[in-house]
Structure formats: structure tokens, C-alpha cells
Amino acid sequence: MHLLTLLLLLVGFQGALAADAGPSAQTEQVELTLLAERPEFAPDRPLWLAFRFELAPGWHVYWRNPGDSGEAPRVSWTLPDGWKVGELHWPVPERIPVGPLVNYGYKGAVMLLAEAHPPDGVTGEATLQADVDWLVCRESCIPQKARLILRLAAGSTAALTDRDPRFEATRARWPVALPGQAGYRTAGDLIQLAVRQTGWTPPPGTSVWFAADRWGPVAASQPQRWHMHDGDLLVDLPAGDAPPTADDRLGGVLVVSEQHRGQTLTRGFVVDAGFTAGPPRPAADLPASTHLVLVLALAFAGGLLLNLMPCVLPVLSIKAMSLLTHGGGHAARHGLAYTGGVLLCFTALAGLLLMLRAGGSALGWGFQLQEPLIVVALMYLMLALALNLSGVFALGAGLTGIGQGLTERRGTGGSFATGILAVIVASPCTAPFMGSALGYALTRPAGEALLVFVALAVGFALPLLLLSLRPGWRRLLPAPGPWMERLRQLLAFPLYATAAWLLWVLSQQVGPAPLAAALAGALSLALGLWWIGQDWRQPLQRRLPALAMIVAAVVLAASASAPTTAHKAPDGDAWSPQRVASLRAAGRAVLVNFTAAWCITCKVNERVALSTPDVRDALADADVAYLKADWTRHDPLITTALQRHGRSGVPLYLLYPAVAGEPDILPQLLTEGLVLDALARIRGVNP
Amino acid sequence: MMIRTLSSVLLFCLSTAAAAAPKVGQPAPAFTGIDAKGAMHTLADYRGRNVVLEWTNHDCPFVRKHYGSGNMQALQRDAAAKDVVWLSVISSAPGKQGHVSAARADALSVERGASPSAVLLDESGAIGRLYAARTTPHMYLIDSAGTLVYMGGIDSVASANPADIGRAQPYVRDAMTQLLADETISPAVTRPYGCSVKY
Numbered sequence: 001m002h003l004l005t006l007l008l009l010l011v012g013f014q015g016a017l018a019a020d021a022g023p024s025a026q027t028e029q030v031e032l033t034l035l036a037e038r039p040e041f042a043p044d045r046p047l048w049l050a051f052r053f054e055l056a057p058g059w060h061v062y063w064r065n066p067g068d069s070g071e072a073p074r075v076s077w078t079l080p081d082g083w084k085v086g087e088l089h090w091p092v093p094e095r096i097p098v099g100p101l102v103n104y105g106y107k108g109a110v111m112l113l114a115e116a117h118p119p120d121g122v123t124g125e126a127t128l129q130a131d132v133d134w135l136v137c138r139e140s141c142i143p144q145k146a147r148l149i150l151r152l153a154a155g156s157t158a159a160l161t162d163r164d165p166r167f168e169a170t171r172a173r174w175p176v177a178l179p180g181q182a183g184y185r186t187a188g189d190l191i192q193l194a195v196r197q198t199g200w201t202p203p204p205g206t207s208v209w210f211a212a213d214r215w216g217p218v219a220a221s222q223p224q225r226w227h228m229h230d231g232d233l234l235v236d237l238p239a240g241d242a243p244p245t246a247d248d249r250l251g252g253v254l255v256v257s258e259q260h261r262g263q264t265l266t267r268g269f270v271v272d273a274g275f276t277a278g279p280p281r282p283a284a285d286l287p288a289s290t291h292l293v294l295v296l297a298l299a300f301a302g303g304l305l306l307n308l309m310p311c312v313l314p315v316l317s318i319k320a321m322s323l324l325t326h327g328g329g330h331a332a333r334h335g336l337a338y339t340g341g342v343l344l345c346f347t348a349l350a351g352l353l354l355m356l357r358a359g360g361s362a363l364g365w366g367f368q369l370q371e372p373l374i375v376v377a378l379m380y381l382m383l384a385l386a387l388n389l390s391g392v393f394a395l396g397a398g399l400t401g402i403g404q405g406l407t408e409r410r411g412t413g414g415s416f417a418t419g420i421l422a423v424i425v426a427s428p429c430t431a432p433f434m435g436s437a438l439g440y441a442l443t444r445p446a447g448e449a450l451l452v453f454v455a456l457a458v459g460f461a462l463p464l465l466l467l468s469l470r471p472g473w474r475r476l477l478p479a480p481g482p483w484m485e486r487l488r489q490l491l492a493f494p495l496y497a498t499a500a501w502l503l504w505v506l507s508q509q510v511g512p513a514p515l516a517a518a519l520a521g522a523l524s525l526a527l528g529l530w531w532i533g534q535d536w537r538q539p540l541q542r543r544l545p546a547l548a549m550i551v552a553a554v555v556l557a558a559s560a561s562a563p564t565t566a567h568k569a570p571d572g573d574a575w576s577p578q579r580v581a582s583l584r585a586a587g588r589a590v591l592v593n594f595t596a597a598w599c600i601t602c603k604v605n606e607r608v609a610l611s612t613p614d615v616r617d618a619l620a621d622a623d624v625a626y627l628k629a630d631w632t633r634h635d636p637l638i639t640t641a642l643q644r645h646g647r648s649g650v651p652l653y654l655l656y657p658a659v660a661g662e663p664d665i666l667p668q669l670l671t672e673g674l675v676l677d678a679l680a681r682i683r684g685v686n687p
Numbered sequence: 688m689m690i691r692t693l694s695s696v697l698l699f700c701l702s703t704a705a706a707a708a709p710k711v712g713q714p715a716p717a718f719t720g721i722d723a724k725g726a727m728h729t730l731a732d733y734r735g736r737n738v739v740l741e742w743t744n745h746d747c748p749f750v751r752k753h754y755g756s757g758n759m760q761a762l763q764r765d766a767a768a769k770d771v772v773w774l775s776v777i778s779s780a781p782g783k784q785g786h787v788s789a790a791r792a793d794a795l796s797v798e799r800g801a802s803p804s805a806v807l808l809d810e811s812g813a814i815g816r817l818y819a820a821r822t823t824p825h826m827y828l829i830d831s832a833g834t835l836v837y838m839g840g841i842d843s844v845a846s847a848n849p850a851d852i853g854r855a856q857p858y859v860r861d862a863m864t865q866l867l868a869d870e871t872i873s874p875a876v877t878r879p880y881g882c883s884v885k886y
Contacts, residue, residue: 068821068822068883069821069822069880069881069882069883069884070882070883071845071846071880098883099883099884099885099886100816100886101821101883101884101886103883133846133848135847137882137883139783139784139885140746140747140784140882141747141748141882141883142748143748143846143847143848189707189708215878216878219708221821241838241839241876241878242876
């Protein structure tokens, strides 16, 4: 009796639903409906069916691989004779964390499609019965089931407009074919998935993760890392309970999410990777810790080198003596105070730079080497500093006298002030070093930038600190002489080399004409700086022409980095509002594709939905013009157009009917079907 | 109480120190736990005997499938008869589903007719994390030398339907039989199914 009660309770707890004898069922958490894409089926033509789960907030159902726990929905069909129904098709899942565990599933609503194949020559009505078992969870889980019955009538091919649009929208959420070949390597607990020949350049903020299609190979809750290496996408995956061996293939979905100005677009790619021999490749593109150490070592060495400069070395020993005599014996304290002063000055400068950068990026500037303007600006900076070291012109020589009085003050405060002023006083020589550090730090993350300046400061202050601790080492200081000037001029050449490298980077980004403009600007800058460096009697004589030349250099730099307006795409002519208007006036519909080189979703859409032969044919048949608006360099005209349609970023697809009317806005995740439907609708409008 | 808190803290520290996930063929992670009667258990205590670890949560439908049908209790009796130590582990955090007091844990065992050697109360989740326990039920079998020989699901059909027990391959029962017969355990790693452990 006890057992019977228990069994009955169990059945009850399983949430078995009284069969409505209909296509939908409802529980407290889920509303499940069995739908057909068309109201009628034609014999011998496939018909798509869908299980639509609508979930209460906070509840989720699972993907085919549920992850660390949970169960995917299962369907068992009872069909009339001759009918066949295929497997369920799964949209791209999301990661749902449950404490330290991770599940793969869906929230809100999801439609799982399956293709039904009616047999030949069937007429009349067909009754399809699906027994569905699923697990729905929030914190706790409830296994539920339902019996759904769908009655379909045979009929002629329904008109296009009778198709349920939610089906095509769901197909847009399916993973698509991977652009490139996939293979995987293993080493211990690491599996590295490599996707070759992607042709991608993921922008900052892109997230990439891999969902294996079954339990075993990959641990769902451990972190994954990804990076690009030589055009290959590498994803480091933690091995699961049953890591793959050389005979196994690794299958699943690679989920790529792009962020741009607040919106997230997610696309999945089907992966079927075979085993590749060899060790996984380490992350090379990201600044690894060894790379940072090298940079800091260079900055430190630069700081040390500073002490050998003509404006620093002669006074170095004098400064040390003044510290000692004024300090009255507490040499170490004064040495440290001096070091503190130097550090403060350098970090304040770094802080100022970072604040400016943050302010600039709030204005929408991107201080990245992908921006040609930044590359040109850095190139000019390096050139100017190199010319300064070569002796072409002098920087801030008038500042040398400032602050003498402050350094003569007694006490620790005096030493501190000496430290600060040492930076400024030595500025004719520090400028090139500071400038280079500044240029480097501008493109790096804040922490790295600060560290570079700290390393420079430590290198600069170290000799004086050592001298204050061991006055006897004064004997080790090199004697000032002409060799200092030669060293200074020699040190100009690394800076010239940096300018040359930046020129090479620029050549990768722009065409020959902007490159020539940048070179002309560099020439103008050099001429202007030389002019400044000459001995003029009147200040105006020096300033005016130099200013003119420098302005010319800036103008040329700007033109070198201007976005190319008429970008001739392989297919699709350049967009402009006038072109759209004139094409429409001529009686043609217009399809506009707002895209950008760094937008992966845009590229995928183009590949799977816009460049396919069917779509090209449909465009030609309907005489629809195809225009591309390339937003790679943030063209303001395109920005305005995007905003007018309520968007802050790409992709955006507009289909304008001929002559007049509001454009049809296509979804951001495209499928071929969606585009063909839209074109057919336009044809319906244009007779 | 104080000892319990201190040991939880200690366990937590120990568990965070051990980073690697358990692997079949490697020594099973050493754990220390306190049972519903207040006694302390460590893996070392059972050197020389085979041990089964069963993660459980009495409210989880998948656990109820095996307890309601008597399947789990039968396995436990089997184990006891073969001198295999059976430790049920409750890793639910306080306030989460499955978390019980010591008294309630004992009462549940009596109600359900369960006969584990002990029920370990792991409310800090330390033992769970040590073993990377993800579901309830999640089963581990450790041999008398302290080596992990099986980890994964209790059987092969991942459902909450008791009717499926009869048609499923009983992984844990088979593993115990193979272990006691000195045969290689196969399959040694299977998919654990159930509700997530409520850390």
C-alpha cells in the first residue's frame, strides 16, 4: 500500500499532464505547442513542424547537451502510415550558470523544429501524436511531459503568406556551417580547437565559446579561452570526464557573440573537428607576461640610459653631493626622497595620459593601432623625437634654470623637490624617452602603461639613489665628454626605426595615395622642426614658417587617415542616399546592406544569405539594386542613417520598394529564406 | 558546533588547495567529512575496504526515482552485504533544496529504509567540489587501495521515470560486481545525470 502510494505520488510529481487531445499543453512553468509551418500539407512535400516552449521567467529548458546537469527534451512520435519525421533541430544555446556549474539551454521561448515527410498520394486528414518529455528548471527541476496531437489537412501548396514567420526566424538561430577547417589538439587536460582560414578579425568585446554536442569531451563549467594566431582561431577547452582520443571527432557548436555599442549579436557555427597531432599552440598575439617583462626591462634600461645624457650626467655627481651635504648625513633618506619625487612625476604624467585617453575614448576615439590616424600621429611623434635626439632642434632648453632654488632647500623636502625637478630640468633629454614611452603607453591597457612609466622612473632614479647610499661610487661614474653627444645621436636611430615600422603598419591599412600624403606630411614636419631649430634673430621668423609647415603636416596626416568614401565592394555598389533616391525614382527596389569589416555577423550574413546563387537570381529577377554601406571607419553619413532607423550599429538591412514607401527592415540574423521572402513580398508590391 | 565550523573551514581550505579534477585510475581525493551522528570520516579510515560515494538530494526527482522504487536501497544493502562502505553525501548549501539538519537526515534514512554506512553533511560543498560532483545522484566507486575506479551515473537511462530502471544498464551495480571479482571495470566513466548539486 505504501509502495502504491509512493508510485502514485511519483507519477503525480512527474507533472504528467492530462492530455488536452490538442496541439498544446500547459504547466505552471511551460506552455508547449506543436505547430506546423503551413496549415496544410502537400503529399510528398516536406512540412516543418515545431515544438514551441514558452517559459515562465527564470525557468529554462535544455539543449541537446544539457551541460553539467539536466536533460534535453525528448520526443516520441506516433504517426500515420508512411509518415516520417526527422530529428529535432536545435537553435544556438546559451550558457546558464547554476552556482559553480554550467548548463546549456534556453530561456524565455524556443522553438525546436523537425521536418515531417508525408508519403505520396495521401489525402484527407492526418493526425500526428507527439509524446514529449522534458525537464524544466530554475533552482530546482521538474520533469514534465505532455501528449500533443496535431491534425493536419491535405491541401494544395499554400501561398507564401500563409507560412508561419516564426519558423524562419527560428532557422536564423540555427548554427551555420563553419567558414574554415576545424581540428583539435590535446595535451593533458587541455583540448585546443583550431579553426583555420577563418578570414576573421574579431573586434574587441567579441566572445567565443564552444559547446560540445554531448557529455564527455569538454567540461562545461570550466573556463575557456580563445585567441587568434596567424588568422587561425584557437579555443582552449578544458577536458571533461571522457577526453577525446585520437580516434574521436570533436563535434559541437562554436558560439560567437559580437558586441557593438550596446547590442549583442550571437551566431553559432557547426564544428566537426578531427584529431591533429602535435602540441597546442600557446597564445602569441596577446601580450603574454614575458612580453610585458621585456617592455618593462626596456623601460628600465631607458631610464638608466637617461642618466648618460649630456644634460644629466655632468650634473649627476654634483646633485649627489648636494644631496649629501644638505642632508647632513642622512643620505639614504634623501636618496629615497629623491626617488619618490621622480616616481611621483612620472606616474603623474602617466595618470594624466590615461585620463586624457579615457576622456578621449568617451568621445568615441579609439586609441588603437587599427586606426590609421593614431598610426600617423605616432609616426610623426617618433620622427620628431628622433630629430630632437639627432640634434635638429632642441626641446625646452629654457627650462634648465628653473627650480635651481628649490633644489637648494634643505631637508627631505628639498630632495623630493629635486627629484621632481630632475625630470623637468632634464627635459631636453628626457623628452625623447618620455615621448616614446608615452607613444607606447597610449595603445596599451592602463595597468601596463603605468608600469612602463614606473620602470622608466626607477631606472632614472636608481643611479642617484645608489650614489646617495654609497658616495664612494662617484668614482665609477663615467667622465662627461663628447661621447655623450654621440651616444645621444645614436639613440635617435631606434626611434627612426620605430617610425619606419609605423609607416609599414600604415601601408597595410590605407592605399598608396593616403600613404604618400603621410610621407609628405612627415617631410613637412621635419622641415618645420629644422626651421625651429635654427638660430633666428626674431622669434616670429622662427615661429611662423615652422607653424605653417607643421600645420601642413597635420593636414596631410588627416587626409592620410580619412575614410575612403567610395569603397568598391566585390558585389554591391557604394551606398549613398542620393543613389537610393535615384534608383527608386527609376522604378527599382533597393536592398541596402549596412556592414563593416570588423563585424563578424555582417560577414556571416553576407555569406549565408546575401551572396548565395538563389538570392542573386532573385535580385536579378526582381530587378532589385543591391547597395553596400561600409561603416568600417564610422562614416558619419552612415551613422545618421543607422540612427534614423533606431540602430546604433551594424548590421542593418533595408529593402526599399520602388518609387515610394517605407523600407522593410530585415532581421539582423539572416537566412536565405528570410531574404527570399522579403524579395517576394516586394515583388508582390511592385506589379 | 565549533569543531564543525572549524572543520568546514579547514575542509574548504583543503579543497581549494587541491585543484585537479578526480580521474579514474588515480588516487581518489582525500576528504574529511562529518556525518549526521557527528562522527568524523576520512577516506584514509577506509583504506582496505571498497567505498561508494553517492551524492544525494532527497527532493530531486531523479533521486526520488531511485529511492521511491527501492533501487538505491537495494544497492545499499548489496554493498553492505559485500562489506563495501556506502557514504551518502549531501552537498546542498543551507537554504537550498536538499539541505537537511543532522536529525532530519537520519529521519530520512529511516523513512526510506536506506542503509548507508553514513550520511555526510557537506553543506560547505567542500567534498562536492573536491570530487567535482555535479548532479544528484552522482556516483563514485573507490577500491581498497584508495584508487578511484568508477565515476558517473547510477545507470544508463537518464530520466526521472522509475519505469526506466528495469531497462537501464546498472552501471554502479555492475561496477561493484566487477570490482569484487577483480575484473576491469567497464565502463569506468559514464555520464552522471540528475539535478544539479545545489552548492
